[in-house]
Structure formats: structure tokens, C-alpha cells
Amino acid sequence: MTDDILFSAADGIGTITLNRPRVLNALTPEMIAAMHARLDAWAVDSEIRAVVLKGEGKAFCAGGDIRAVRQASLDGEHEANARFFETEYDLDYATSVFPKPYVSLIDGICMGGGMGISMHAKYRVVTEKAMLAMPETAIGFFPDVGATYSLSRLSGGIGMYLGLTGARLTGADALYCGMATHFVPSDELGQLEAAIHSDPGEIADILDSLPRDAGNSELADHRAVIEEAFRSADVLEIFVRLAEDESDWAHQTLRMLQGHAPDAMRRTAALIEAAKSMNLREALDAELATALDMIRTPDFIEGVRAMLVDKDRAPRWSSPAIA
Secondary structure: OEOOEEEEEEOOEEEEEEOOHHHOOOEOHHHHHHHHHHHHHHHOOOOOOEEEEEEOOOEEEOOEOHHHHHHHHHOOOHHHHHHHHHHHHHHHHHHHHOOOOEEEEEOOEEEOHHHHOOOOOOEEEEOOOOEEEOOHHHHOOOOOOOHHHHHHOOOOOHHHHHHHHOOOEEHHHHHHHOOOOEEOOHHHHHHHHHHHHHOOOOHHHHHHOOOOOOOOOHHHHOHHHHHHHOOOOOHHHHHHHHHHOOOHHHHHHHHHHHOOOHHHHHHHHHHHHHHOOOOHHHHHHHHHHHHHHHOOOHHHHHHHHHHHHOOOOOOOOOOOOOO
């Protein structure tokens, strides 16, 4: 246990609190190791009947330190990067097979590694303040932490759309497409936690009593265009369909994609398509092989520089353009 991640147990409920609010609860290797060890212990602890995961402050979890990954690649510290991704993906898998109810309370930003420790759980509760995204193609990477598996299970081209664009989902969007399972207003999270602690019954019954109306989903508003344009794993085909569509939204989406790393989009589409026939462990293994290759590429080094280091937001991609 470190101050960056807190563990507590009361009334049969184990609580994990990500506790780096100044950096949006971004994950460190030490936090990942501590969380995995505690989940392993709670899995066999007869006094623990469920686990709740939450973030301190205004964010749930903004992901891992991708700038450190870039620097390690530049410094030739490839073994350190391999250990980081292996341990992170192992934790993501552990959340999916945890033998007791595991409830993620997503209030605020949830991106990258934050998605990995939350989206594989059976219960994913969002609020009106939730913002979920996997924006990796904008930095020359791909949606990892098991996201290719999760996105491949979404219907109607939504997974391909989210993976390629990195579009931000509201709580209503996440509930609509299946990335979230339940909704609760942000100011009622405390009441929900109290109910989970006080009721020895089924967690599912408590969550199913929550309000179903999360408000309007913009994702739903554009469902028809998404289904038409993103129905294949051919990125060029997707570009063509968006260009042929008459809506402003389709053209805005195309312009967004034209700014993302071409090779990252090709690999993302291929991984999401392949994950349709994989289980989560297989998808994570495929992601690991891809990640360890991509973090050495010029596009990744340049993308992280432009978006997260120098922040000029003007990456110069080396891979061949889509069209």
C-alpha cells in the first residue's frame, strides 16, 4: 500500500481508492502492483464479499504515464517497458476473473489504463460527470488494456468508431452502447456506497434499483451514420463512406481521423476485428505484442511529443497516409 492507492475493508466490502487527484489518479507501476496483490488477497478472503473501485477528486483515472513509456523507448529501456505493459495487462485480466462482485464507480475522466481496470468488471456505474475515452490513435498508439476485446463486442460499428476516433463518451453514451451497466447521479454516489455496505444481499439487486434514465446520448443521435461508415475494418473504406455521407457530423469525424496516426488506425482496426474471435486473455496477448512494437515506432515517439510533451498538437506522421 502506498499513499497513491488506498485500501480499506468494512462490512464485507473491500474498497480501492485511486489517490492521485492532482494528476487525475494516473496509474504508476507501484499502484498497479499494489492493486493486483490486494485483489489476489481479497479473492480468497472469506470476509470480503465484494470490491468497490473509485477515484479521489474530480477524476476516476486518466490512465498510465505514456510520457514515461516514450522516454524509456528513447533511452533504450525496452525491458522496463515490457514489464510495465505485462503487469498492467495482467491486472486488467485479474479484474475480469475476480470471483466476487467488482463494482467500478466512474465519476469524472476515465481513459486508457483507467478503462483497463474498470471496463472488464461486471458492474460499471457511471455518473453525469463521467467521461470515457480511448484516444490512443491521436498519439500513434492503439486502444489497449483489453479495449480491443471490449470494443469488438459493441454492436453496429460503435466499437470500431470509438477505437479509431477516440471519441469521448458521456455517462449517457457509455450506458447506451454498453460500456457502462448502471447510472447514478454524482451527488448520490455516497448513498450508493452506503447501501452496498449496509445491505448484505445481492449487489445486483442494489444496482438494478438505480435510475435508468441517464439523459440524451449523442452517440445514439449518430447511430445510423456510425453503422454505415464503420461497419468494416478497412480504414480507407471508412474514410470513403464518411466522405460520401452528406451530414456535417460525418465530415467532422473524417477531418478528425485525418489528423490521427495512419499506422495506428490500421493496427487498431485489425486488432478490433481479430478480437471478435478471441477471449480477453488472447486479446491482451495480441495487444502486448503490438504495444511492444509500436512504442518503438517514429509515429508513437512523435505523437506523444506533439500531444503530451511539447503540446503543439501538430504531429508529423511517418507512416503512409490512409488516402
